[in-house]
Amino acid sequence: MIAKARVEIPVGTYAVVRQKGSRKDVDALLMRTMALEVEAVESRHLRPAAEISGWSQPGAVVREALWSMDGRLFRQLGFDYRTGDVAPLDPRGPLGRYAPGSPFHRDLTDEMPDAVMSAHARRRDGTWSYFDWVPAAEAGLRVLSDPDEAETNQRLVRLQRRLLVVDGALWTECPPPRLCSENRYYGVGVILSAGVRRMLVDSNDVRTMGFQFPLDRVEDAMACQAIADEGLAHGREVPMPPFEIFDRDVVTFDAAAASAFQMGPNVVAKTAEYLANLSDDGIEAFMELRAASARMTAAADGPLPLRFEPNEDAAIIHEACGRIAADPGVGVDPTGPMPEWLRTTLGQFARRHEELEGGAPPDLVSGRPQP
Numbered sequence: 001m002i003a004k005a006r007v008e009i010p011v012g013t014y015a016v017v018r019q020k021g022s023r024k025d026v027d028a029l030l031m032r033t034m035a036l037e038v039e040a041v042e043s044r045h046l047r048p049a050a051e052i053s054g055w056s057q058p059g060a061v062v063r064e065a066l067w068s069m070d071g072r073l074f075r076q077l078g079f080d081y082r083t084g085d086v087a088p089l090d091p092r093g094p095l096g097r098y099a100p101g102s103p104f105h106r107d108l109t110d111e112m113p114d115a116v117m118s119a120h121a122r123r124r125d126g127t128w129s130y131f132d133w134v135p136a137a138e139a140g141l142r143v144l145s146d147p148d149e150a151e152t153n154q155r156l157v158r159l160q161r162r163l164l165v166v167d168g169a170l171w172t173e174c175p176p177p178r179l180c181s182e183n184r185y186y187g188v189g190v191i192l193s194a195g196v197r198r199m200l201v202d203s204n205d206v207r208t209m210g211f212q213f214p215l216d217r218v219e220d221a222m223a224c225q226a227i228a229d230e231g232l233a234h235g236r237e238v239p240m241p242p243f244e245i246f247d248r249d250v251v252t253f254d255a256a257a258a259s260a261f262q263m264g265p266n267v268v269a270k271t272a273e274y275l276a277n278l279s280d281d282g283i284e285a286f287m288e289l290r291a292a293s294a295r296m297t298a299a300a301d302g303p304l305p306l307r308f309e310p311n312e313d314a315a316i317i318h319e320a321c322g323r324i325a326a327d328p329g330v331g332v333d334p335t336g337p338m339p340e341w342l343r344t345t346l347g348q349f350a351r352r353h354e355e356l357e358g359g360a361p362p363d364l365v366s367g368r369p370q371p
Contacts, residue, residue: 005040005165007091008033009112010098011156012133014120015147020140027129029116030136030147036156038091040165045069049250050215052177053241054190056081057198061241064192066177066251069164073250073306077111077170079194080104088169100133110197112172114155114162117303120148126265128201128303158302175306176251177243178258179217181224182210188221190241197304200262211259211352214252215245220356227352253308256357260314261300263349264293267317271324271346274338282327289320315353322350 012029019026049068056062062084067074078087078097089095098108109116109130121129134141162173174193181188191199200212210228213221218240245251268290275283292313325347329337 003040004037005091007036007038007163007165007170008093008095009036009115009159009163010034010095010108011152011159012116012118012131013136013147013149013152014118014131015143016145017134018142018144019134019138025144026132027120028132028134029118030143031133032136034156036160036163038160038163038165041069043167046074046166047247049073049247050177050243050245052190052192052215052243054177054192054195054243055199056084056192056195062192064177064194066174066193068247068250071250072173073176073193074164074166074171075174075193076166077172079107079111081107081110081194081198090168091165091170110194112159112163113197113304114159114302118148118155119151119303122303124265125269126262155302162306173306175304176253177215178253179213179215179221180210181213181221182228188218188225188240190215190243201303211255211349211356212262213255215243216248216252217255220255224352224356227348227355254310254314256318256353257296257308257311257314259349260293260311260317261296261305261308264289264296264317267321267346267349268293270342271338274342277329277337278324278327279330282324282329285320285323285327289317289324292316292320318350318353321346322354325350 010031011034012031015028015030016025017028017030018024046067046069049066052064052066053061054064056064056079060082062081064075064079064084076086076088078089079085080087087097089097095108096102097104098111099105116133117128118131121131123129164171164173175196177193178191178196179188180191180199211221211224213224268286271286271289275286278286296311296313296317325343
C-alpha cells in the first residue's frame with residue numbers, strides 16, 4: 001500500500017480582474033491554498049543520482065544534490081537560488097516561505113512551476129508573461145471573466161504526480177540538469193535542475209541560441225561549442241563547473257528533442273519577420289518548422305517536460321532551419337534581408353544536429369516524416 005501525505009500549496013487560477021480603486025482590467029492569477037494528497041516515502045528509498053555545481057540563475061553558480069527513485073529524478077524543495085542552501089519545507093499548512101512580502105515569494109515559480117505557470121501566460125515565441133498574483137478573496141476584487149478552473153486542474157494533476165513527501169519534507173520530481181553549449185563567450189555551462197526554468201524560460205532569447213546536452217555528453221557539448229565559435233573574432237575560456245553522476249539513466253535525455261522543444265517557438269517567431277524575403281522552398285521549410293514546433297509544444301507534459309525522448313519533429317525542426325539558412329531569398333521585403341546572425345544561427349542548428357546527433361533528416365511530406 002502506498003503511503004500518502006496531505007500537502008497544502010498556493011495555486012493560481014487565470015482570470016481577468018479589476019482591483020479595488022483601479023480602472024484597469026488585468027490578466028491575473030487568483031491565488032488560493034489548495035490541498036493535495038501525494039506519495040510519502042522514507043529517505044532510505046532514494047539513491048544519489050548526481051551532485052552538480054552549476055548555474056541556478058544567470059551569474060550564480062551553486063551546488064545541488066539530486067536523488068532517484070523508481071527511475072525518476074527528485075530534488076528537495078526550499079532551494080535558495082542565491083546560495084544553494086535548502087530550507088526543508090513542511091508540507092503541513094500554507095507554505096509561508098512563498099507568502100507575499102517574503103524574499104522567496106517569486107521562487108514559487110521555480111520550485112513548483114505548475115502552481116503558477118498558467119498556459120494563458122505562454123506567448124507565441126515561447127516566452128512567458130508574468131501575471132499579477134491576486135488573493136482570490138481580496139476585498140473589492142471584481143472578477144471579469146470566468147476563472148479557468150479546467151486549466152488549473154490540469155496543472156494540479158501534474159503537481160500531484162510530481163510532488164513527494166520524504167521524511168516529512170516536501171520534494172519534487174524535476175527535469176534533469178544539463179549542459180548548455182553556445183560559443184566561447186558563454187562556454188559550455190552546467191544548468192542545475194533547479195535552474196532549468198530560469199535559464200531556459202526567463203533567459204529564453206539567449207539560451208535558445210545554445211544546444212542542450214545531458215551531463216554524460218561533455219565531448220559533444222564541446223564540439224557543439226566549436227561549431228558555434230566559427231567565424232568569431234572574440235571569445236573567452238569559461239571553466240566548466242564540476243559535477244558527478246551516480247545514476248546515469250535518470251539524468252539523461254534526448255539532446256535534439258530538448259533543444260528543438262526550447263528553440264522552436266523562438267526561431268519561428270524570429271524567422272516569421274522575414275517571410276516576404278524567402279523563396280517558395282524557404283516558405284515551405286518555414287511552414288514545416290512552425291507545424292513541427294507546434295506539435296512538440298502541444299504534446300509536451302507542461303512548460304518544463306521532465307523527459308525528452310527521440311522525436312521525429314525535432315529532426316524536422318533542425319532540417320527546416322538548415323533549408324531556411326541556405327535559402328537565397330527573393331529580395332522583395334522592404335524591411336531588408338534576414339540578418340546574418342539569424343541565418344548563421346539557423347545554419348548552426350542544422351549542422352549541430354547533423355554532426356552530433358548522427359541521424360539523417362526524415363523525408364518530408366506536409367511537414368511529417370514518411371513511415
